[in-house]
Amino acid sequence: DIVMTQSPDSLTVSLGERATINCKSSQNVLYSSNNRNSLAWYQQKPGQPPKLLIYWASTRESGVPDRFSGSGSGTDFTLTISSLQPEDVAVYYCQQYYSTPHTFGQGTKLEIK
């Protein structure tokens, strides 16, 4: 199984500042058919289901604010929120969909300072 490890486990950032969450996979998740990395990011607010933010490591889902961006390749990936807003308080998960089981990272809790 591919193990997904996020860092940090929790993060406190001031409003308007940048937040960076890292995700490392135990194996390369580059999908050879389209040469894209099979990595997604989700946001989960309390009492709500997860919401897709980013897929193929860097493609923003429709309707997601452009302050959210994804980067990385191979085994190392990053979710960046360029200017933190109050509504961004949530837990963020990375997930690989390269192979089953489609494992998630343990989550990163983002709070406002």
Place this chain on the structure above:
Amino acid sequence: EVQLVESGGGLIQPGGSLRLSCAASGFTFSSYAMTWVRQAPGKGLEWVSGISDRGGSTYYADSVKGRFTISRDISKNTLYLQMSSLRAEDTAVYYCAKSAGATRLYYFDYWGQGTQVTVSS
């Protein structure tokens, strides 16, 4: 508008069985793979099982293999998860989610609100 509505959760004794359902609408159900993801109380997300668009391929996490069965009824636009030999560690909110792909399980672009399963005596 895509909608996924889970049902069938509840309180069940260890060793018991339960069938979850997920009613889908707002998209062509037979054209997309579907999946179940669960979340134990206060814990992270755990992928449980997936099924291809026409049901020809199924996938399971090792933790549920041999105990859970995923299926779909295209005529009813409904996804199922038959759970048996339930254990306390199966206690979680179970979400159904739509995959962005057909035969492969890609990322999950729509999620239901979840249904609570509690395994306890």
